[in-house]
Amino acid sequence: KAGVTQTPRYLIKTRGQQVTLSCSPISGHRSVSWYQQTPGQGLQFLFEYFSETQRNKGNFPGRFSGRQFSNSRSEMNVSTLELGDSALYLCASSSPGTGEFSYEQYFGPGTRLTVT
Amino acid sequence: GNSVTQMEGPVTLSEEAFLTINCTYTATGYPSLFWYVQYPGEGLQLLLKATKADDKGSNKGFEATYRKETTSFHLEKGSVQVSDSAVYFCALIQLSNDYKLSFGAGTTVTVRA
Numbered sequence: 413k414a415g416v417t418q419t420p421r422y423l424i425k426t427r428g429q430q431v432t433l434s435c436s437p438i439s440g441h442r443s444v445s446w447y448q449q450t451p452g453q454g455l456q457f458l459f460e461y462f463s464e465t466q467r468n469k470g471n472f473p474g475r476f477s478g479r480q481f482s483n484s485r486s487e488m489n490v491s492t493l494e495l496g497d498s499a500l501y502l503c504a505s506s507s508p509g510t511g512e513f514s515y516e517q518y519f520g521p522g523t524r525l526t527v528t
Numbered sequence: 529g530n531s532v533t534q535m536e537g538p539v540t541l542s543e544e545a546f547l548t549i550n551c552t553y554t555a556t557g558y559p560s561l562f563w564y565v566q567y568p569g570e571g572l573q574l575l576l577k578a579t580k581a582d583d584k585g586s587n588k589g590f591e592a593t594y595r596k597e598t599t600s601f602h603l604e605k606g607s608v609q610v611s612d613s614a615v616y617f618c619a620l621i622q623l624s625n626d627y628k629l630s631f632g633a634g635t636t637v638t639v640r641a
Binding site: 416418443445447454455457460462467468470502504515516517518519520521522 | 560562564570571572573574577617621627628629630631632633634
């Protein structure tokens with residue numbers, strides 16, 4: 413099976429712009445989660461989607477939003493970019509409800525966002 | 529809320545040395561516990577897991593035992609290789625109604641030949 417894919421891998425944006433990141437989960441996985449990784453804050457949960465519904469959201473401002481499509485692919489959007497949004501954004505997919513290990517999350521390679 | 533406290537690094541070892549990375553957690557109920565590894569420039573890879581007390585997760589020579597009495601999930605490897613150089617993250621997830629992984633700060637391990 414192909415793994416989680418994220419596009420683009422690298423992105424450079426200017427303060428004030430907006431950005432959209434894309435994530436394609438492992439085939440058959442219906443849950444997609446997003447995490448932000450920075451040297452200062454470590455790995456922080458952004459949100460989780462299952463069957464096109466957001467089930468959980470982390471403590472991030474409203475500039476961060478996401479959605480999931482009927483094919484389970486997900487996008488996250490950051491509007492009005494700030495310098496502090498520079499980070500590695502990781503997407504993970506899982507297949508809840510399929511047994512003991514149903515909450516294993518498999519990560520993509522991430523999108524490295526640099527805001528200048 | 530849930531939290532994970534992980535041994536601070538960096539850790540530098542010689543090849544064939546014994547590695548231990550301490551991890552303790554705070555959670556209500558019975559979380560599932562994981563170790564993830566991140567190699568330079570890559571995403572996180574699931575290294576091993578345990579879903580209930582006294583479970584031992586193992587993979588690629590690494591082991592960790594879910595100790596509910598001490599709320600710990602320490603990672604060990606008996607003989608490390610240069611290729612084990614990476615950042616290791618301890619994490620938990622609560623299966624009741626929480627769909628997010630809570631991570632420790634990560635421990636950077638460097639193995640020298």
